[in-house]
Amino acid sequence: MSQLLFKNRRPDHTVLLDEYRQNGGYQGLEKALREMQPAQIRDEVKASGLRGRGGAGFSTGLKWSFFPFDAEGDKYLVCNGDEMEPGTFKDRQLLEADPHQLVEGMALSAYALNINTGYIFLRYAYNQCYTNLLQAIADAKQAGLLGRNILGSEFSFELHVHRSAGRYICGEETALLNGLEGKRPNPRSKPPFPAIKGLFAKPTVLNNIETLANIPHIINGGAQWFSDLALTEEGAGTKLYGLAGHLNNPGCVELPMGITLGELVEEHGGGVWLGRKFKACLPGGASTPYLTADHFDVAMDYNPLEAVKTRLGTGGLVVFDDQTCMVAATLNLMRFFARESCGWCTPCRDGLPMVCWVLEKIESGQGTVDDVTMLKELLGHINGRSFCALALGAMGPVDGLLRLFEEEVLDHVKKGRCPLQKS
Numbered sequence: 001m002s003q004l005l006f007k008n009r010r011p012d013h014t015v016l017l018d019e020y021r022q023n024g025g026y027q028g029l030e031k032a033l034r035e036m037q038p039a040q041i042r043d044e045v046k047a048s049g050l051r052g053r054g055g056a057g058f059s060t061g062l063k064w065s066f067f068p069f070d071a072e073g074d075k076y077l078v079c080n081g082d083e084m085e086p087g088t089f090k091d092r093q094l095l096e097a098d099p100h101q102l103v104e105g106m107a108l109s110a111y112a113l114n115i116n117t118g119y120i121f122l123r124y125a126y127n128q129c130y131t132n133l134l135q136a137i138a139d140a141k142q143a144g145l146l147g148r149n150i151l152g153s154e155f156s157f158e159l160h161v162h163r164s165a166g167r168y169i170c171g172e173e174t175a176l177l178n179g180l181e182g183k184r185p186n187p188r189s190k191p192p193f194p195a196i197k198g199l200f201a202k203p204t205v206l207n208n209i210e211t212l213a214n215i216p217h218i219i220n221g222g223a224q225w226f227s228d229l230a231l232t233e234e235g236a237g238t239k240l241y242g243l244a245g246h247l248n249n250p251g252c253v254e255l256p257m258g259i260t261l262g263e264l265v266e267e268h269g270g271g272v273w274l275g276r277k278f279k280a281c282l283p284g285g286a287s288t289p290y291l292t293a294d295h296f297d298v299a300m301d302y303n304p305l306e307a308v309k310t311r312l313g314t315g316g317l318v319v320f321d322d323q324t325c326m327v328a329a330t331l332n333l334m335r336f337f338a339r340e341s342c343g344w345c346t347p348c349r350d351g352l353p354m355v356c357w358v359l360e361k362i363e364s365g366q367g368t369v370d371d372v373t374m375l376k377e378l379l380g381h382i383n384g385r386s387f388c389a390l391a392l393g394a395m396g397p398v399d400g401l402l403r404l405f406e407e408e409v410l411d412h413v414k415k416g417r418c419p420l421q422k423s
């Protein structure tokens with residue numbers, strides 16, 4: 001099994017500079033600076049088929065191709081390390097295990113894009129990651145791998161860490177840029193996209209931690225090799241899958257892109273806990289519509305998951321056993337999203353609490369068939385009508401609930417109580 005991002009992961013310590021270099025670390029950066037032109041790196045990343053690991057799955061090479069790398073003046077590379085989506089913890093695992101991968105990945109990407117300044121926007125609660133990054137940056141600088149004239153070349157790159165204030169909306173890319181500028185993290189309207197007018201109104205590339213950590217591996221192994229790691233025809237690379245919820249072996253594993261849901265649950269997650277049955281899962285974090293055991297053959301990759309009306313998202317798999325009430329589970333998620341709304345637009349600010357109110361009514365046995373109809377209408381009113389993707393993501397579980405578990409929802413109405421409650 002190919003391990004790239006977790007190749008160096010050790011149970012008892014964080015891999016620091018010496019060990020990282022002994023295991024081949026910074027060879028990608030050395031190779032790039034000595035043998036490759038920036039355009040070759042950009043071409044290689046595009047050909048690799050890498051898609052962003054932050055949730056939306058946009059092609060990294062394509063995103064980079066919109067960037068005006070030859071523009072005069074300041075340009076920025078920003079790493080999104082906000083990671084506040086419930087069920088998602090893979091970026092934290094990566095930084096706790098092997099922080100130099102991100103540092104090398106950012107230096108390489110900055111060289112490819114003609115950028116001299118980078119920021120890592122890090123979730124506030126990630127203390128260990130913060131400490132690791134500060135040490136990794138200091139050690140890399142000392143060794144001539146960051147800072148001025150890296151490895152004696154013409155290329156200079158300064159890297160800074162900025163700690164988030166700790167709200168989910170700070171992970172939305174344009175809200176993040178406002179946060180980084182010290183402003184209230186409301187999303188910005190697009191266009192202009194950050195590639196043209198981003199941080200401090202300058203051209204900016206923004207990528208997720210896992211996305212950027214893959215860049216050294218693409219440069220070392222080549223685009224074709226990276227692409228071939230996936231089990232699906234159109235997929236590329238490996239993926240960090242978070243395993244959480246009612247599983248025997250929760251944790252975070254690196255596996256080929258495109259492994260089936262069933263293999264992930266049974267072999268790597270150790271199956272459902274307490275000998276119970278699998279009822280449902282969120283395949284890629286809290287904002288992705290549910291799947292059921294009928295989907296065990298589906299490949300965990302962007303396109304196959306979209307074909308069954310859900311998303312790979314961040315790859316954070318959350319499993320629910322057969323004693324879980326799906327109305328209660330959805331209500332729990334919705335309370336999070338409603339609380340985290342930035343309040344800027346009506347469908348999200350007023351719509352999400354309304355969805356919570358209807359779900360609470362149904363879960364407590366006070367709901368009517370009209371409430372179920374209202375839930376469906378709310379789905380239509382909120383989806384596609386909000387300023388940013390928070391509200392759309394928030395409605396993902398509601399969409400899954402109404403498509404896959406409508407009978408269970410109606411059973412609450414018929415029985416006048418939650419059918420899964422013991423008495």
Ligand SMILES: Cc1cc2nc3c(=O)[nH]c(=O)nc-3n(C[C@H](O)[C@H](O)[C@H](O)COP(=O)(O)O)c2cc1C
Nearest residue numbers: 052053054080082083171172173207208211389390
């Ligand atoms: C509400 C919200 C929260 C988000 N949180 C994160 C996050 O914590 N980390 C992340 O990488 N992307 C997050 N995203 C996605 C980013 O906006 C952006 O698409 C991503 O960072 C781009 O990186 P990538 O192309 O490497 O995936 C979030 C999006 C939304 C709408």
Ligand code: SF4
Nearest residue numbers: 342344345348386388
């Ligand atoms: S969708 Fe929600 S989080 Fe996004 S801008 Fe509107 S109110 Fe703010």
